[in-house]
Each structure stands twice: as C-alpha cells, then as structure tokens.
Amino acid sequence: MNEQTPPSVRRLCTTLLVLAGLILLPFQALAQEDVNVQVVQVDAARFPEIDVYVSATDANGQPVTTIEPGDFVLFENGLDVGDVQVTQAGEYGRVTTVLVVDKSGSMEVEGKMAAARQAAIAFVDLMRPGDYAGVIAFDTVVTTVQELTSTQAVLIDAIGSIDTGTDTALYDALHAAAGMLEPATGRKAIIAVTDGMNTAGEHTITETLELVTDLGISIYTIGLGDPTIGTEDYAGMDEATLQDIAERSLGIYSRAPTGAELTELYEGLSLRIQNEYKLTYTSPTPLRDGTPREIVVTVSDQSADTDGDAGYNPGGVIPEVEEGSTWPLFGLMLVVLVFLLVLPGLIGWIVGLVGGGKGTKKTKHVRLTDTPEAKKKQAKKKTKKRKKTKKE
Numbered sequence: 514m515n516e517q518t519p520p521s522v523r524r525l526c527t528t529l530l531v532l533a534g535l536i537l538l539p540f541q542a543l544a545q546e547d548v549n550v551q552v553v554q555v556d557a558a559r560f561p562e563i564d565v566y567v568s569a570t571d572a573n574g575q576p577v578t579t580i581e582p583g584d585f586v587l588f589e590n591g592l593d594v595g596d597v598q599v600t601q602a603g604e605y606g607r608v609t610t611v612l613v614v615d616k617s618g619s620m621e622v623e624g625k626m627a628a629a630r631q632a633a634i635a636f637v638d639l640m641r642p643g644d645y646a647g648v649i650a651f652d653t654v655v656t657t658v659q660e661l662t663s664t665q666a667v668l669i670d671a672i673g674s675i676d677t678g679t680d681t682a683l684y685d686a687l688h689a690a691a692g693m694l695e696p697a698t699g700r701k702a703i704i705a706v707t708d709g710m711n712t713a714g715e716h717t718i719t720e721t722l723e724l725v726t727d728l729g730i731s732i733y734t735i736g737l738g739d740p741t742i743g744t745e746d747y748a749g750m751d752e753a754t755l756q757d758i759a760e761r762s763l764g765i766y767s768r769a770p771t772g773a774e775l776t777e778l779y780e781g782l783s784l785r786i787q788n789e790y791k792l793t794y795t796s797p798t799p800l801r802d803g804t805p806r807e808i809v810v811t812v813s814d815q816s817a818d819t820d821g822d823a824g825y826n827p828g829g830v831i832p833e834v835e836e837g838s839t840w841p842l843f844g845l846m847l848v849v850l851v852f853l854l855v856l857p858g859l860i861g862w863i864v865g866l867v868g869g870g871k872g873t874k875k876t877k878h879v880r881l882t883d884t885p886e887a888k889k890k891q892a893k894k895k896t897k898k899r900k901k902t903k904k905e
Contacts, residue, residue: 551568552567554700555763555823557827560828561795561799564792565810567790568790576788578788587809589798597794605789609694610704611694612672614705615650615683617708618679625738628771632706634672637672640665649689651685652681655686661693683710684711687703691703704735711751725762726761733782734756735767737750752768796827806827810822
C-alpha cells in the first residue's frame with residue numbers, strides 16, 4: 514500500500530490479515546501436533562502382495578484422517594519399498610469383529626454385566642453397511658452366542674441373551690474368536706472385555722497368540738475393574754496379561770474402572786478401527802524362504818515423523834527360486850543325488866582294481882569246529898604221510 518491509500522482501506526486490510534491469522538492458527542497448531550502411527554494388522558494371504566493396516570491418531574487418541582498418501586513411507590527389512598498403494602481412512606471396505614464378553618460370576622456384581630451388554634450394543638449400532646460381527650461369551654465354557662453376521666438386530670438380540678456363569682476361560686474364548694475370524698478377509702479384530710484372569714480352559718496364552726499371529730488378527734483388550742486388588746483375589750484383574758495380549762497381537766489395552774465407561778471405550782475403538790489406512794505393496798523379496806520380515810511404516814510431513822512397526826513370515830521351509838530357473842536347479846539336484854547313490858559302489862570298484870594289480874593272496878580257511886570222526890580221519894592221513902616219508 515502506498516501513502517495515497519485511504520486510512521479506512523488500510524484499517525480494513527489490517528483487520529482482514531488479523532482475522533486470517535486467527536483462522537489459520539488452529540490449522541498451524543494441528544500441523545505441529547505429532548501423529549501416533551501404529552501398524553495394527555499385516556495380511557500376507559496374497560503374498561508377495563501385502564496389505565498393511567495402519568492406525569493414525571492424535572495426542573487425544575482421536576483418528577487422524579487427513580494424511581496424504583505420499584506422506585507414508587514403508588520399509589521391509591530396512592528396504593524402502595517405494596511403490597505403496599494407500600487406501601484412505603475408512604474406504605478400504607469390510608471390517609470383521611468378534612466381541613468377546615466375560616460372563617464369569619464376578620461380572621454379576623456392581624452392574625458389570627449390564628454395562629458390558631450395553632457397551633457391546635453401542636458398538637453394533639456403529640457398524641457400517643457391509644461390516645460383520647460375531648459374539649462369544651465365556652466363563653468356564655466358551656459359548657458362541659452369534660456367528661458372524663452383518664444384521665445388527667440379530668447381534669443385539671444375541672448380546673441381550675448373555676447371562677453370568679462361573680470361572681474364566683479367557684484364552685479358550687480368544688482361541689475360539691480367532692477360529693471364527695479365520696475364513697474372513699480384510700480387516701479382522703477381536704474386542705475382549707473381562708474383569709478377571711484366566712482360571713480355566715484348555716489353551717495356553719502361547720497357543721492362542723500363535724494362532725492369532727498366524728491369522729493376522731489384532732486383539733483389543735479391556736480390563737473392567739481395579740488392578741490393584743491383585744490376581745490372588747477372585748475379583749482381581751490380571752492387567753499385565755491383558756496388556757501383553759494386546760501388545761503382542763498389535764492391538765490396544767484399555768481399562769474401564771467402572772462399567773459406565775465401557776460404552777465410551779467401545780465407541781472409541783469402533784471409530785478408530787473404521788478410520789484406519791490400508792497400505793498395499795509388493796514384497797521386494799518375493800520368495801517364500803521362511804524368514805521373518807520386519808515392516809516399518811513412517812509418516813513424514815512438516816508436523817510429524819513417527820513410525821509403527823510389525824512383521825510377518827511368508828512361510829516356506831525349502832527356499833524357493835526365481836521362476837525360470839526351476840528346471841536347471843532340479844536337474845542339478847538330480848545329478849548330485851545319483852552321484853551320491855553310485856559313489857559307494859564306485860569306491861569299491863576302484864579299491865578292487867588297485868588291489869588286483871598287486872596280486873592276490875590265497876585265502877586261508879579256518880575250521881571252527883571238527884567232529885570226532887573228522888579228527889580220526891585227519892589223524893590217519895597224518896600217519897600215512899609220515900610212513901611214506903620214512904620209506905623214501
């Protein structure tokens with residue numbers, strides 16, 4: 514502006530600049546806020562094409578849905594894979610979830626069971642068209658309350674039918690939930706709520722986590738109650754185990770001190786899962802060599818440089834070879850095998866050949882046992898031979 518600009522115009526321009534600064538201030542603050550990135554599932558079912566599901570949240574745990582595809586960088590075993598196809602948050606399709614509900618005797622007190630039912634119903638209410646869910650309840654026995662379905666009314670009726678029982682077979686329930694999810698495709702998750710610890714059942718935590726890892730399922734555990742009571746009390750809660758299950762399965766552990774907070778947790782998990790990103794890439798090592806692969810996902814822009822890591826194993830015991838070199842390798846292996854089979858005979862033939870050139874020695878026979886008659890005949894022969902020698 515020059516000196517000839519009227520004062521009223523200058524004041525108006527100054528006011529507009531101030532307002533623009535105030536409007537942009539929240540966006541600048543958002544840009545400076547770190548983004549927490551977590552790899553929540555690795556799907557290697559179509560190996561060497563890999564699907565990696567990524568959760569991005571802000572400092573308050575709310576989903577961040579504005580990350581540009583070009584901001585994602587993915588590494589496999591330290592190699593930047595380069596070409597990554599990014600599906601924006603909430604657009605990658607179906608989510609399949611199994612709700613695992615503790616119905617042991619301790620859930621009957623303080624309205625815990627009623628709160629658990631209410632929270633599970635709130636989760637079902639937030640399902641999108643095309644999403645599927647199943648319901649498993651457990652005490653000493655694991656009960657499949659409802660198989661996977663996309664019909665919300667059926668799920669709500671099933672949840673309403675859950676009543677309390679006796680002990681807690683948590684690992685068996687998680688094992689059954691993983692089995693229910695095995696045939697499902699795409700994003701798969703288990704949400705388990707319990708106020709106790711595993712006190713019954715057939716499966717161990719190791720067996721359960723191995724199955725969950727093999728199937729690429731994440732488990733979100735919710736501890737309902739006070740962990741300070743300790744694990745020796747019937748009403749105690751094994752918080753360390755719940756944290757371990759969530760961490761090792763790429764899930765999240767949350768704690769609800771009271772049943773009233775359960776609904777908020779379920780709704781938060783629903784929102785988080787529905788707003789994840791899917792990153793698809795082709796492995797730079799496309800052979801099933803049985804070696805573990807480490808995946809690191811980084812989000813880089815002016816605001817944040819955070820990463821999440823996970824891994825998978827493509828399977829395979831005998832290393833594969835590139836297509837086109839299979840038959841030459843097979844032929845080489847066949848030649849080596851035949852050579853090893855004939856080697857002992859070849860060595861024997863060479864030894865015999867060398868020994869034959871030096872002359873052969875007359876083999877001595879040793880009589881192991883003589884009968885009495887044979888001994889008499891042998892004695893007569895010796896006597897005749899001596900007499901003949903004397904006459905000569």
